[in-house]
Amino acid sequence: MASETSVRKRLAIVLLVVVLLGAVPTGVVAQSESTVGGTAVVAEDETIDELEAVAGTVVVEGTVTGDVSAAGGDVRIAETGEVGGSLEGAAGSVTIDGTVDGDVGVGAGNVEVGEDATVGGEFTVGAGNAVIDGVLEGDAAIGAETITLGSDAEIAGDLRYDGDLQGNTDAVAGSITEDSTLGVDIAPTLQPLASWLASVYVLALNLLLGAALLALFPRFSDGVADRVSTDPVRTGLVGLGVLVGVPILLVAVAITIVGIPFSIVGGFAFAFVVWIGIVYGRFAVAAWLLSYADLENRWLALVVGLIGGAVLSQVPYLGGLVDFLVLLLGLGALAWGLYARRRTARTREPERRDRIGPDEPASD
Structure with a gap:
């Protein structure tokens, strides 16, 4: 029995390491890189041949001599x-603030070409909103609900568009033609792909993190679920206090020069705690609802909670509100549990010392 528990804990630690590696920024250092991770970065002093990445965020701050193929929540070519x-x-x-010598073909919710950006080839975009404020040296084909040409925009070739064209149309040196096929051909094909890829990736990370938490801390996890189901109002208020109070404390610490490093580290640690709060919140709410059907299984609650939360978060307005409330419940239950555990440890310490005796060394 003890050996099985040890194996489960080791597997849980491996899962936790995988989650952390998937969530932290991943530097791109190879000559030709294919990356799957939380954040893929080509640093400012790096040069690689090509980049293929699927990640939450893809950032090019350095040089890619060849092509970039990316899918994720946010793709940026920095200045x-x-x-x-x-x-x-x-x-x-998708944000382009730097230079792309070749063609650009992207589908996204929002596409922006900054005022210092230059695109050398054809510019083909399907988006919800597109803002052009830089230089496009070739032809452009843009299908979007709103297309805005900024005061610094320059389009050397022709512009074909579908949507509401606004702004500085004098920026187009060639012809301007409305083409209703662009919105059909481009946007529906690429934009949903990006959204689903990002959602599936986040769900996988949440499942791995939740599995690690349940395997490493089963009793504590059950306590989190119990607190949410027995006293949701107080638990949510505790979560709200933590969500508001900790950032204020970190800002106060950062005021002093000595406190800046602690504040930065604390910010990353708090972000991780908030992530745990989201996972615990969805798990706890699902466990609470499943208890009404006499289904008390923590693993089932984890899967139902995370998948249900991922689906519900896609619902406009309602999804965001529910996510916020679930976060407050999870964060409050987590903070409450940690406080209770610390208070219990302090209560037991004098008793432990009395048992050991003043002259006897303490053993683990």
Whole structure:
């Protein structure tokens, strides 16, 4: 029995390491890189041949001499970023503030070309909103609900568009043609792909983190679920206090020069705690609801809670509100449980010392 418990804990630790590696920024250091991770970054002082990435965030701050193919929540070519080839992407948002020498073909919720950006080839975009405020040296085909040409925009070739064209149309040196097929051909194909890829990736990470928490801390996890079901109002208020109070404390610590490093580390630690709070919140709410059907299984509650939460979060307005309330419950139950555990440890310490005796060394 003890050996089985040890094996489960080791597997849980491995899962936790996988989750952390998937969530932290991943530096791109190879000459030709294919990356799957939380954040894929080509640093400012790095040069690689090509980049293929599926991640929550893909950032090019350095140089990619060839093509970039990216899918994720956010794809960015920074002001210092240079792409010698083409950029192809499907993402929640695509931002180009640097240079792309080749073609750009992307589908996203929002696409923005900054005022210092330059695109050398053809620019083909399907998006919810598109903002062009940089230089497009070739032809452009944009299908979007709203297309805004900024005061610094320059389009050297022709512009074909579908949607509401606004702003500085004098920026187009060639012809401007409305083409109703663009919104059909581009946006529906690429934009949903980006959204689903990001959602599936986040769900997988949440499942791994939740599995690690349940395996490593089964009794504590059950306590989290019990607190949510027995006293949801007080638990939510505790979560709200933590969510508001900890950032204020970190800002206060950062005021002093000595406290800046502690504040930065504390910010990352708090972000991780909030993530745990989201996972615990969905798990606890699902366990609470399943108890009404006499289904008391923590693993079933984890799967139902995370999948149900992922689906519900896609519902406009309602999904965001429910996510916030679930976060408060999870964060409050987590904080409450940690406080109770610490208070219990302090209560037991004098008793433990009395048993050991003043002259006897304490053993683990």
